Amino acid sequence: MPSRKRKRTERPAIHRRNRYADNPPDFSRLASLYPSFSNYVFYSRDGRARIDWTDFNATRELTRVLLHHDHGLNWWIPDGHLCPTVPNRSNYIHWIEDLLASDNIPKTSSVDDRVKGFDIGTGANCIYPLLGASLLGWSFVGTDITDVAIECADKNVKSNPHISEFIEIRKVEDAGIVYGGGVMQLSDGGSEEKDHQRSRRCSDLIDTRNVENFKVTNSEDQLDNGQLMKGGDTAELDEILDGEVQQQPSESADGHLTADKSYFGPSILLGVVKDGETFDFCMCNPPFFESMEEAGQNPKTSCGGMPEEMICPGGEKAFISRIIEDSVSLRDSFRWYTSMVGKKSNLKFLISKLREVRVTIVKTTEFVQGQTCRWGLAWSFMPPARKLVPSHVAEKTNLSFMLEAFQRQASAFNVLESARSFFCDLGVACKSNPSSFTIDISMSNDHFPELCTATCLSVFRSLSRSGCSFGERICTGKRESSFGSISINFPAAGGIPQT
Numbered sequence: 076m077p078s079r080k081r082k083r084t085e086r087p088a089i090h091r092r093n094r095y096a097d098n099p100p101d102f103s104r105l106a107s108l109y110p111s112f113s114n115y116v117f118y119s120r121d122g123r124a125r126i127d128w129t130d131f132n133a134t135r136e137l138t139r140v141l142l143h144h145d146h147g148l149n150w151w152i153p154d155g156h157l158c159p160t161v162p163n164r165s166n167y168i169h170w171i172e173d174l175l176a177s178d179n180i181p182k183t184s185s186v187d188d189r190v191k192g193f194d195i196g197t198g199a200n201c202i203y204p205l206l207g208a209s210l211l212g213w214s215f216v217g218t219d220i221t222d223v224a225i226e227c228a229d230k231n232v233k234s235n236p237h238i239s240e241f242i243e244i245r246k247v248e249d250a251g252i253v254y255g256g257g258v259m260q261l262s263d264g265g266s267e268e269k270d271h272q273r274s275r276r277c278s279d280l281i282d283t284r285n286v287e288n289f290k291v292t293n294s295e296d297q298l299d300n301g302q303l304m305k306g307g308d309t310a311e312l313d314e315i316l317d318g319e320v321q322q323q324p325s326e327s328a329d330g331h332l333t334a335d336k337s338y339f340g341p342s343i344l345l346g347v348v349k350d351g352e353t354f355d356f357c358m359c360n361p362p363f364f365e366s367m368e369e370a371g372q373n374p375k376t377s378c379g380g381m382p383e384e385m386i387c388p389g390g391e392k393a394f395i396s397r398i399i400e401d402s403v404s405l406r407d408s409f410r411w412y413t414s415m416v417g418k419k420s421n422l423k424f425l426i427s428k429l430r431e432v433r434v435t436i437v438k439t440t441e442f443v444q445g446q447t448c449r450w451g452l453a454w455s456f457m458p459p460a461r462k463l464v465p466s467h468v469a470e471k472t473n474l475s476f477m478l479e480a481f482q483r484q485a486s487a488f489n490v491l492e493s494a495r496s497f498f499c500d501l502g503v504a505c506k507s508n509p510s511s512f513t514i515d516i517s518m519s520n521d522h523f524p525e526l527c528t529a530t531c532l533s534v535f536r537s538l539s540r541s542g543c544s545f546g547e548r549i550c551t552g553k554r555e556s557s558f559g560s561i562s563i564n565f566p567a568a569g570g571i572p573q574t
């Protein structure tokens with residue numbers, strides 16, 4: 076059985092624009108500058124300054140000094156709340172920055188040209204709005220459901236007057252939306268249990284510590300292994316969907332099959348986004364788990380935070396499914412919908428859900444967080460940007476595409492087959508020839524050349540990033556260095572061969 080472990084060099088690392096990519100936090104220096112932090116720093120035998128990642132006070136103090144020292148931010152959270160790690164949270168911000176900068180979907184112009192984000196579940200720490208506003212000048216609406224989160228987030232915003240005008244903290248009020256086939260009517264102000272849960276204060280601390288360790292490496296790899304998967308109306312994610320898509324039931328962290336559950340909590344986007352509001356993106360670090368037991372299941376998985384920060388009915392699968400459902404209604408109110416995902420099996424499920432609702436694009440990335448991996452999932456309903464192809468490319472009747480950045484083995488046949496089905500999905504007649512490793516495509520003049528060439532480039536970029544690799548046998552003739560190449564024969568406009 077092939078090892079499930081990736082080679083170290085293949086692991087996605089910290090985003091290249093993350094300020095800690097080349098300069099990991101220097102605990103020793105921070106300790107010399109911040110006496111309050113020095114209390115938590117000790118030196119191991121190799122002389123390296125360390126902190127105890129299982130000590131909530133130590134990690135909170137580290138986050139506090141990093142935000143202060145490197146970002147000029149004043150910040151605090153009450154005991155026991157989810158304590159974010161600055162380098163990790165910055166990766167998500169930079170990934171969104173990449174999405175916004177990409178030309179996959181057209182840019183929209185806002186009144187003041189300021190990027191406008193929506194942070195679902197901003198938490199007491201309010202980390203994403205604070206980082207987004209201070210690093211990139213973005214404005215934010217940050218939402219949450221608990222009083223304590225709203226109060227603390229508000230305090231964190233007000234402690235930073237230089238960016239406070241760009242951040243609105245919005246309490247999710249029950250919006251009267253009936254979820255899950257009418258099981259829960261939210262306009263009644265909620266049940267006693269729900270009210271109780273939401274008004275929990277710091278006194279309800281649970282004995283968990285924030286140990287969401289981060290590992291900052293000096294890798295120069297960019298954390299941008301997202302997949303471009305544009306295809307007509309549906310999205311294709313080769314890296315994720317290369318096996319069978321796990322539909323229901325799905326596998327839980329302990330390997331048991333669980334039935335899918337609906338989200339019965341408070342509103343998420345619908346009813347919280349105001350009429351006429353538009354945003355460049357939404358982001359979310361969802362409550363990943365269904366129960367605190369599940370949160371503590373994996374000893375390697377760091378978990379910390381209040382129950383309402385960590386868990387929700389149905390876990391992240393239900394929560395993000397709800398975001399997807401809301402996005403179907405809100406559609407172009409957001410250029411990009413994004414969320415973090417904690418389990419790969421859930422990622423697969425969510426991608427298949429996105430295909431069902433016919434998003435125009437899906438992107439994923441992988442975030443390395445200490446010992447654990449999380450994924451970023453992004454989608455949009457906006458029509459993809461039309462890419463114009465230079466005339467000298469359009470005139471060619473045979474285009475070669477280089478597949479590079481191989482990450483794992485995939486048979487040449489699978490690659491060819493994926494490409495063929497991609498074109499079929501576009502409604503283009505095509506036929507693959509495994510021996511010559513070519514795909515013959517018949518298309519009308521409407522398709523050719525811009526649209527098809529652009530989508531070809533997209534699919535091959537996608538294939539290459541999914542780590543396709545070819546067997547020697549297939550890579551004849553077209554071989555360049557250690558990479559394989561695929562030729563697609565484009566008929567010249569006007570001379571379309573029949574397949």
Ligand SMILES: C[S@@+](CC[C@H](N)C(=O)[O-])C[C@H]1O[C@@H](n2cnc3c(N)ncnc32)[C@H](O)[C@@H]1O
Pocket residue numbers: 157158159195196197198199200201202203218219220221224247340341342343360361362363383384385387
């Ligand atoms: C895992 S915490 C994330 C906190 C912060 N964004 C971070 O990354 O550290 C999830 C947050 O979502 C909030 N939450 C749960 N359901 C929500 C909903 N329907 N709308 C908004 N926030 C919600 C929780 O109260 C909690 O603060």
